[in-house]
Amino acid sequence: MHILLAxxxxxxxxxxxxxxxxxxxxxxxIDNEATVTLKPMADGGEGTVxxxxxxxxxxxxxxxxxxxxxxxxxxxxxxxxxxxxxIEIANIAGLVQVPKPKRNPENTTSFGxxxxxxxxxxxxxxxxxxxLGGSATNDGGLGCLQALGMKAWKQDGxxxxxxxxxxxxxxxxxxxxIDPRLEEVTIHVACDVDNPLIGQQGASSIYGPQKGATEQxxxxxxEALAAYASLLAVNRGKDFxxxxxxxxxxxxxxxxxxxxxxxxxxxxLIAEATQLHQAMKQADFIITGEGQSDEQTLSGKAPGYIxxxxxxxxxxxxxxxxxxxxxxxxxxxxxxxxxSIVNRPLSVEESMEQAQRLLYDQTINIFQLIRAIIKN
Numbered sequence: 001m002h003i004l005l006a007x008x009x010x011x012x013x014x015x016x017x018x019x020x021x022x023x024x025x026x027x028x029x030i031d032n033e034a035t036v037t038l039k040p041m042a043d044g045g046e047g048t049v050x051x052x053x054x055x056x057x058x059x060x061x062x063x064x065x066x067x068x069x070x071x072x073x074x075x076x077x078x079x080x081x082x083x084x085x086x087i088e089i090a091n092i093a094g095l096v097q098v099p100k101p102k103r104n105p106e107n108t109t110s111f112g113x114x115x116x117x118x119x120x121x122x123x124x125x126x127x128x129x130x131x132l133g134g135s136a137t138n139d140g141g142l143g144c145l146q147a148l149g150m151k152a153w154k155q156d157g158x159x160x161x162x163x164x165x166x167x168x169x170x171x172x173x174x175x176x177x178i179d180p181r182l183e184e185v186t187i188h189v190a191c192d193v194d195n196p197l198i199g200q201q202g203a204s205s206i207y208g209p210q211k212g213a214t215e216q217x218x219x220x221x222x223e224a225l226a227a228y229a230s231l232l233a234v235n236r237g238k239d240f241x242x243x244x245x246x247x248x249x250x251x252x253x254x255x256x257x258x259x260x261x262x263x264x265x266x267x268x269l270i271a272e273a274t275q276l277h278q279a280m281k282q283a284d285f286i287i288t289g290e291g292q293s294d295e296q297t298l299s300g301k302a303p304g305y306i307x308x309x310x311x312x313x314x315x316x317x318x319x320x321x322x323x324x325x326x327x328x329x330x331x332x333x334x335x336x337x338x339x340s341i342v343n344r345p346l347s348v349e350e351s352m353e354q355a356q357r358l359l360y361d362q363t364i365n366i367f368q369l370i371r372a373i374i375k376n
């Protein structure tokens with residue numbers, strides 16, 4: 001029997017690799033002759049690079065760059081054998097890197113992302129996959145583009161710095177010195193949000209507060225991003241501010257669009273990079289999972305992508321979730337079974353603390369059922 005394990009992370013409890021490993025241990029405790037393939041998933045957020053490294057023969061690249069608060073940090077990305085670089089903003093300018101008392105979009109920058117992109121270009125990469133989940137910034141990619149060679153000036157004629165607060169006073173920009181290698185590289189952006197850059201559903205309004213923005217700052221940044229987008233529209237000959245996903249990562253989606261990037265499903269990009277499709281063809285069953293499943297699971301989340309692909313290949317797919325909520329009718333139509341790891345009355349905190357054991361036990365229950373069905 002061949003089981004493919006492709007869970008997303010159980011956020012706050014287990015990484016996707018940890019979840020897949022626990023599932024494998026549970027299965028092998030019942031049948032040590034079973035073939036178990038691990039393809040942990042991610043959607044472009046925290047853990048994306050680790051997932052790629054665990055599922056491929058990619059090389060981990062250690063790099064020094066500018067962190068979210070302008071400090072020097074040591075981080076890493078991955079390069080695959082086909083010269084594709086896998087970069088995640090959560091490792092460079094991530095919200096988790098900024099202590100809560102210091103979260104203020106005026107004081108954060110995406111400059112480090114541009115530095116890491118340049119490092120990848122220096123190493124001969126011809127393709128980039130950039131995950132935008134979990135950012136701490138709301139600078140519209142100002143810092144990132146400056147690291148790549150864009151120049152920006154304030155109203156008094158001085159050159160703008162690279163932080164969010166500098167976005168509030170940009171008067172004009174120039175792409176004359178932008179890195180010419182960007183025209184020759186393919187940039188795919190793993191993005192699973194549809195928000196535009198500005199407006200009530202834009203970067204500042206929807207995601208600014210979780211990054212420390214006050215109500216006043218949300219308004220100021222939305223206005224600043226609108227003015228900034230107008231400047232780039234004139235310079236680039238196209239306005240990207242209304243594109244779906246342009247508001248991702250505080251406007252980094254928008255900035256990357258201006259240099260030729262294509263925004264697409266994070267789950268699809270990760271699946272392609274890890275050759276998930278080929279692994280599915282060899283499987284008798286697929287088990288995926290995530291921290292919480294509801295109606296939104298089928299709208300761009302990794303388990304939703306996995307079951308869609310599994311159904312096209314006619315391979316049964318099961319879902320194990322930290323919690324099931326809402327109307328599960330749509331989920332049950334797609335998955336061959338939906339299961340929660342919670343097996344007795346527990347608080348959310350208790351469930352998260354015991355996630356490892358609960359997942360192990362539920363995987364055993366499910367695998368025993370699979371074996372019984374196959375034998376009969």
